[in-house]
Amino acid sequence: MKEICLGTVQFGLNYGINNKTGKPDKEEVFDILNYSLEMGITILDTAAAYGNAEELIGEYIRTHKKESSLKVITKLRPNLFEEPRLDSEEIKRTIKREVTESLKKLNIKTLHGLLLHTPSDYYIEDVLEALGEIKTEGLSENIGVSIYDKQTALDVVSNSLMDFIQVPYNVFDQRLDEEEFFSLAHKNKIKIFTRSIFLQGLLLIETLDLPKHLQEAKSYLLQYRNICAKYSITTQEAAIQFIKESPQHNNIVLGIDNMKQLAEDVELFQKDALNTDLIKELKETFNNKVAKAIIVPSLWAKKEK
Secondary structure: OOOEEEEOHHHHOOOOOOOOOOOOOHHHHHHHHHHHHHOOOOEEEOOOOOOOHHHHHHHHHHHHOOOOOOEEEEEOOOOOOOOOOOOHHHHHHHHHHHHHHHHHHHOOOOEOEEEEOOHHHHHOHHHHHHHHHHHHOOOEOOEEEEOOOHHHHHHHHOOOOOOEEEEEOOOOOOHHHHOOHHHHHHHOOOEEEEEOOOOOOHHHOOHHHOOHHHHHHHHHHHHHHHHHHHOOOOHHHHHHHHHHOOOOOOEEEEEOOOHHHHHHHHHHHHOOOOOHHHHHHHHHHHOOOOOHHHHOHHHHHHHHO
């Protein structure tokens, strides 16, 4: 299961439009981490902005003595460098302080990866220089960016100094297929971490449960459910098959709400069979056809107001 990276945002936040159980308690978080290791899932994706997720992971690592077993990717806090702009030395001190705090919370000495959580920070030269110093000092083995839009993805993946890039990709959001993104990542040896494979739970939600501000998604969801019914497959398995089909996705960030969901997802990932006709139809039906207001979750809250 080395292709799966366990997403941990749900450890610290009530996250996901289809999350009916809320945050798991500490005991369940530890069970999830134990099970993940048993299944060969050794990479964790977290962030300073994910509530107390870093602290929970750190407590698990300390009490279970798992520092050498887990590789942790975290992200700097968002919007650290808004105006007024810090000078070069202040930027370096800020990033060093943030990384040191995350390492302390996580009870580890070195990160597997450090990502920018605010993509616009990538365009600040001093920030990139500071990331390079973090890597040189051995505080993180890899550096990169978590992105949300096509242009930033293309800019980041064109920079061979980056090691990791985290991107959204799912049945509804196939934007990167229209660009040279994947070929550039391969050329520059940048590892892709694919997130939001269930579109924060939207792909799995019952249409009757759609909130008012997402009614525009209903027609897409009905199309998706009809295709899944045609091939006698669940929406959950179809979303996983869609991601598994392409070897371009080096690691898949799997966000889960609870232990039961993780076990179900892992079982589906372990299945060898792929229905190529299903995948072809999903690509033809939704590629470049779903409204941006649906595929970009940051726009959901704006529509709700």
